[in-house]
Amino acid sequence: MAGHSLITTVKYVAGTRPAFHLSEIIPYLDDPVSVDEIYRIISPELPRLGLTAKKTGDDVEISRVLPGPAYILNDREQKRIDTFLAGREIPVTLAEAIERYITKKAAKDWNDPTVIERLRKAITAQKDDYWKPSHKRSLRYTKGYRVLGYLAYHFPVYFMQTEHLLAGLARDGLLKKSMTILDVGTGPGVVPLAIADLWSRLDGARAAVYSIERSEEHIEAFLSLRDAFVPRGGPVSIKPPVKADMLEPLPSTLPEKFDLIIFSNVLNELPESPVETQAGIVERITERLAPEGTVLIIEPADEDNSTRMRTLTAELHQRGIFIHAPCSFIRGTPCTAPRCWSFTTAPVIRPTRLMEALARCEESYRYVNIDIKYSYAMLRKDGVRRDGYRVSPGSKFLRLSKLHSAVEKRVNVAVVKMSGELGDVKNHLFKVCDGTAKTPVYAVLPAFHMTPGNEALRSAPYGTVLEMRGVLVRYNKAHDAYNLLVSRNTEIQIPGADDQ
Numbered sequence: 001m002a003g004h005s006l007i008t009t010v011k012y013v014a015g016t017r018p019a020f021h022l023s024e025i026i027p028y029l030d031d032p033v034s035v036d037e038i039y040r041i042i043s044p045e046l047p048r049l050g051l052t053a054k055k056t057g058d059d060v061e062i063s064r065v066l067p068g069p070a071y072i073l074n075d076r077e078q079k080r081i082d083t084f085l086a087g088r089e090i091p092v093t094l095a096e097a098i099e100r101y102i103t104k105k106a107a108k109d110w111n112d113p114t115v116i117e118r119l120r121k122a123i124t125a126q127k128d129d130y131w132k133p134s135h136k137r138s139l140r141y142t143k144g145y146r147v148l149g150y151l152a153y154h155f156p157v158y159f160m161q162t163e164h165l166l167a168g169l170a171r172d173g174l175l176k177k178s179m180t181i182l183d184v185g186t187g188p189g190v191v192p193l194a195i196a197d198l199w200s201r202l203d204g205a206r207a208a209v210y211s212i213e214r215s216e217e218h219i220e221a222f223l224s225l226r227d228a229f230v231p232r233g234g235p236v237s238i239k240p241p242v243k244a245d246m247l248e249p250l251p252s253t254l255p256e257k258f259d260l261i262i263f264s265n266v267l268n269e270l271p272e273s274p275v276e277t278q279a280g281i282v283e284r285i286t287e288r289l290a291p292e293g294t295v296l297i298i299e300p301a302d303e304d305n306s307t308r309m310r311t312l313t314a315e316l317h318q319r320g321i322f323i324h325a326p327c328s329f330i331r332g333t334p335c336t337a338p339r340c341w342s343f344t345t346a347p348v349i350r351p352t353r354l355m356e357a358l359a360r361c362e363e364s365y366r367y368v369n370i371d372i373k374y375s376y377a378m379l380r381k382d383g384v385r386r387d388g389y390r391v392s393p394g395s396k397f398l399r400l401s402k403l404h405s406a407v408e409k410r411v412n413v414a415v416v417k418m419s420g421e422l423g424d425v426k427n428h429l430f431k432v433c434d435g436t437a438k439t440p441v442y443a444v445l446p447a448f449h450m451t452p453g454n455e456a457l458r459s460a461p462y463g464t465v466l467e468m469r470g471v472l473v474r475y476n477k478a479h480d481a482y483n484l485l486v487s488r489n490t491e492i493q494i495p496g497a498d499d500q
Contacts, residue, residue: 006038007045010062011256014051019063021056035059047180047208048255050290070173071205080201081167089350090156091197097228098151099354101221105148111357120358122149123367147188147217152354153369155190161372162194162264164346165296169260170198172325172386174294174378179207179259184246184285185266186211189222189238193229196236206235210254212244219243246281250288257290264298267312268305275308279315286321286381294380295321301343301373310337313377324378325386326463327435328416331399332390335435342431344462345420346372373420387416389465389495391434400437403473403482412469413484414495415443417460428458432466432484440479443468445486454492467493 009028013020022035039053039060046053046062054061073081089095102110102119109115122145169175183191192209199205213219219241226238242251246266267278286295299309314337317323326342327335348370351359358367378386391397397414398406415432423429428445445457460466469491471484486492 006033006041007049010038010042010051011049014049014062014064019061021059021061023059048253050255050257068176068178071170071175071177071202072173073170074203077170077202081170081198084201085160085163085167085346087350088160088347090159090352091229094159094193094197094225094229095156095352095354097225098155098352100228101224102148102151102354104224105144110354116357118145119149119152120361120367122146123153123358126150126153127366144217147215147221151188151221152352152358153367155188156349156352156355157369157372158190158265159194160349161298161346161374162191163198164372165298165376166194166198168325169294169296169378170202172378174260174324175205176259177205179205180255180257180290181207181209181260181262182254182258182285182288183209183211183262183264185263185269186213186222186241187215187218189218189225189241191262191264192222192236192238193225196230196234196238199236200234202235207237208255209236209238210258211239211241212246212250212254213241214243214245216243246285250285254288256288257293258288259290259293260296261286261289261293262296262298264296265300267297267309268299275311275315278312279319282312282316283319283321289381292380292382294324294378296376296378298374298376301345301375303341306341306343306375307337307339309375309377310340310342313337313379316379321379321381322383322385324380324384326377326416326418327433328385328387328389328463328465329435330387330389330391330414330416330465331435333435335433336438338438339440340418340431340433341440342418342433343373343375343420348372386463387465389414397467400432400434400441400482403437403439403441404475406473407475408473410470410472412467413471414465414467415441417443417457417462417464417466420462421458430457437482440481441484442481443471443484443486449486449488449490451488454486454488454490456492456494457486460494465495467495469493 009025013025022038050065051062052065099110106115126149186192192211195207195209199207222241230238242254244251270278289295299305313323314335351368351370355368391414396412398411415434417430418433419431421428426447430443432441432443443457456466470489471486474483474485476483
């Protein structure tokens with residue numbers, strides 16, 4: 001019997017019941033085949049099919065791999081992660097691996113003046129391309145010094161950014177003891193390498209990381225950095241990238257189900273694609289998402305990319321790929337994300353030795369990339385949300401969609417903090433949302449009005465639910481937005497904080 005037909009039969013039977021013996025399928029085969037022969041043919045495909053095998057006498061029991069419980073960080077693991085993030089720099093071994101790879105590709109030392117100048121030109125070209133109108137951008141970091149420039153300028157920030165997001169997944173209980181992960185459009189392997197690094201601080205978690213990438217140059221860089229940085233036999237197995245395009249169906253050689261699917265800074269490379277088209281790409285790929293799996297979408301924090309991503313995730317939410325965070329839908333109503341420029345920040349990173357070498361010139365600021373600002377969304381098909389808070393029907397909190405009726409009045413509102421600091425030391429400014437507003441809403445806290453009773457607006461993490469009592473509503477005509485002015489008499493609380 002042909003191997004493909006046999007695997008199809010096993011896959012079908014596995015879909016009808018949680019476990020069965022291989023001897024049970026022999027009567028359905030066109031040609032008589034022994035249990036041992038069936039097992040020899042199908043065993044390499046079992047992990048991809050989400051199945052496991054166990055010998056039972058002369059037979060073999062096949063069963064589905066059941067989702068494991070959430071991996072809960074212990075105090076030691078949390079301390080290791082916090083210590084690393086507080087250090088604000090990529091591991092030295094990884095930075096040195098990048099230097100060696102540039103030396104190899106350039107056929108000169110990475111800090112040779114000629115190499116450094118070519119890297120500067122590649123970085124400048126990439127930045128100039130990024131700020132072109134969307135229909136004129138190429139955003140291809142796929143050849144020669146363009147790849148090396150990416151490694152020198154973008155890689156360190158994206159690596160640390162990914163570590164922060166993975167730590168957030170861990171804190172949310174979205175990791176499992178054993179995970180199968182897909183990185184879509186992996187480039188030179190930022191996400192897989194960050195996964196390997198964070199998992200090295202966990203005591204008992206393991207992961208198999210798969211990826212797709214269409215650029216041979218990126219795949220070459222990926223494999224070089226992986227082999228230099230990720231220990232063989234460690235808790236994370238990083239598979240060689242599969243050469244493929246996210247616009248095409250996923251290759252059949254990839255696993256059937258993934259516990260985590262990541263789109264990191266790739267959807268913005270389709271700037272002319274309508275949101276519906278991008279949603280279709282994500283929806284098709286997440287057909288491989290495990291029932292309790294998570295999708296992580298990350299995009300740059302600039303207004304264009306950030307607002308497009310919020311519109312995309314609102315569309316996905318309508319299609320049954322529900323937002324877990326940072327949006328909380330505290331009113332229980334769908335959100336259309338109108339003009340939603342929402343992003344978060346993390347502490348600046350320390351520049352690498354390579355970045356410092358690039359910056360030894362008159363316009364040093366052009367070659368130092370240390371700010372971490374990004375927009376993200378975690379999505380799931382089971383509807384589980386990070387924060388289960390809902391505004392009770394009888395509450396005294398005004399919907400943000402009703403602010404037009406309360407201009408120049410003091411009101412109470414329940415909101416989600418949806419940005420990092422947008423203001424300055426004199427006036428703290430944050431975007432807030434309750435899922436009902438059709439016009440952007442911001443909370444403004446003048447520094448001289450800050451008190452222990454309202455300080456939560458400034459200190460609460462991105463995505464936190466806040467109950468704000470006694471804010472003054474103002475309409476900002478110039479920006480077509482509403483401001484909620486916080487005074488020293490305003491009380492701001494995090495629901496449930498007193499119970500913790």
